[in-house]
Amino acid sequence: MFHLSITRYFSVSVAAALFVIVTYAANSNITKAQSSSDPAITIQALLSNDAPGQRASARELAQLQKVYAERNFQPIWSGTIEALESARVAKALLARAGEHGLNPDDYSGAIGSAPRDDTAERSAEIDVELTRNVLRYARDLRIGRLLPNAIYRDVDLPQETFDAADALSSAVRQGEVAAFFSRLPPPHPDYQRLVAALDKYRSIVTEGGWPSIPGNPEIKTDGSDPRLRALMHRLQVEDPAAALPDADPVAAVKRYQERNGRTVDGRIGALTLEMLNVSAAERVAQIAANMERRRWLPRTFESRYIVVNVPDQTLKLIDSEKVLLSTRVIVGRPQTPTPIFRANVIAVTANPPWNVPHSIAVQEILPLLRRNANYLATQNMVLLNGPADDPSGVQINWRRISADRFPYQIQQRPGDKNALGKLKLELPNRFSVFLHDTPGRAAFERDQRALSHGCIRVQQILPLAALAIGGDAGVAQANISALIAAGTTAQISLHDPLPVYVLYWTAIAEEDGSVGFRRDLYGRDQRLSAALLQRVTALRPIAEMEGCSYDG
DSSP states (O other): OHHHHHHHHHHHHHHHHHHHHHHHHHHHHHHHHHHHHOHHHHHHHHTSTTOTTOOSOHHHHHHHHHHHHHTTTOOSSSSSHHHHHHHHHHHHHHHTGGGGTOOGGGGTTTTTSOOSSSOHHHHHHHHHHHHHHHHHHHHHHHHOSSOHHHHOSSEEOOOOOOOHHHHHHHHHHHTOHHHHHHTSSOOSHHHHHHHHHHHHHHHHHHTTOOOOOOOSSOBOSSSOOTTHHHHHHHHHHHOGGGGSTTOOHHHHHHHHHHHTTOOOSSOBOHHHHHHHTSOHHHHHHHHHHHHHHHHTSOSSOOSEEEEEETTTTEEEEEETTEEEEEEEEEEEOTTSOOOEEEEEEEEEEESOOEEOOHHHIIIIIHHHHHHOTTHHHHTTEEETTSOTTOTTOTTSOGGGSOSTTOOOOEEEOSSTTOTTTTEEEEOOOTTOOOEEOOSOGGGGGSSOOEEESSOEEETTHHHHHHHHHOSOHHHHHHHHHHHHHHOSOEEEEEEEEEEEEEEOOSEEEOTTSOEEEOOOTTSHHHHHHHHHHHTOSOOOOOOOOOOOOOOO
């Protein structure tokens, strides 16, 4: 009897265990079936923080989670005819990222690869991967692929805000995916002209580029120079008029020089020849670098502003898209580059004193003082914290003053020798760079005007100051001239601060389709091009600015 009870007990227990196992397996299969039939469950699982094989960065994952959570993790690019059409548009535009100087491979991921099978997991992977690529492309095209300060340390531009996840979610919700893509590039005509220029110069590269012109001596255009034929062939690649049978070499060279910011004299000297021999491939990279810097700027500028193009060595004052003033400027030397930044003119100072930056005092003035203790006196300079009875330091033994512990603040008083000239536009910024006059006005006639310690010397400083003040420019100019004539330092505050953009454009595309290039004074194009190609986020920065120019 006991034996029978034990047998019956085990039989019941085994049956119960089998029932539990079968029930669990059935439920598990039901869960898998639900997962396979519900793409939302699969997408949500893919986007979990601990999902196996997770390739997205933390930032990308957060944005993906944000986009999909708003739509309860339903797929974006499949399920409806509209979604499939949006996917077609998205894939086509990602494949054409090169039109904006971007690398299409950065936005390809797994798109276009053959699926492993027809499971919901694979469909979800494709949907998420396309969204990830679209978000990356949107950010890169809207605000730049690289952070400005990851490439150059001497940059201070307004930080543009753009939430790609919010923008995409809104576009999908409203059925405006195509419009979402069209709103990404900078809306300015100059950017669109660069897009066309990039396509033009890539075509030139594809067709073989242009020939290099050998030799250093000036090319003679009288027909005696054997290089003349190569020159005309080189010019006609960018200038169809140079290909005409009766084309005048001198006229063609002048057009080239004007387009590229050179002195228009029709002579093919060393500098013009140097520019002619820059390859078409280098020009392509240069255009792409300029497009990236353009994406760093605000979507819209103020109605009234000053813009300085450092490589072009020019300044313009713009009002309601009209150029009120265009003038030459002198910019920083390669060793002391003018930074890229935005600031506001808040005042105009007549007869400004110049507070000499410490680095200039130590590196340039101290060696002069060691040779001539009267140097400060001859330059109308004083020591602001020097001996009360010896303001120019004539009695100081400068040979015993250490450069490492230079204790003095030097100031140059207003006057004809003052490095700032007669006028200065006050422009508070972290680089201590401003716009000012100069006693060395002959330098404005030079072709290459990268001569300062970083500040910007303006040829037409008086008209610029008058326009900055506003109102009647003639009255303002007369008032400023009267203050200058008085000889004492005086300041006029601006009623409305005037924005100034100090920028770096080495590729300038015109409305007629022509493109002009400027010398990469500080190697900024080369540095940015390398970063765009190598996908790096930090490079050795250019030395930071400290102060302003010195003409003494």
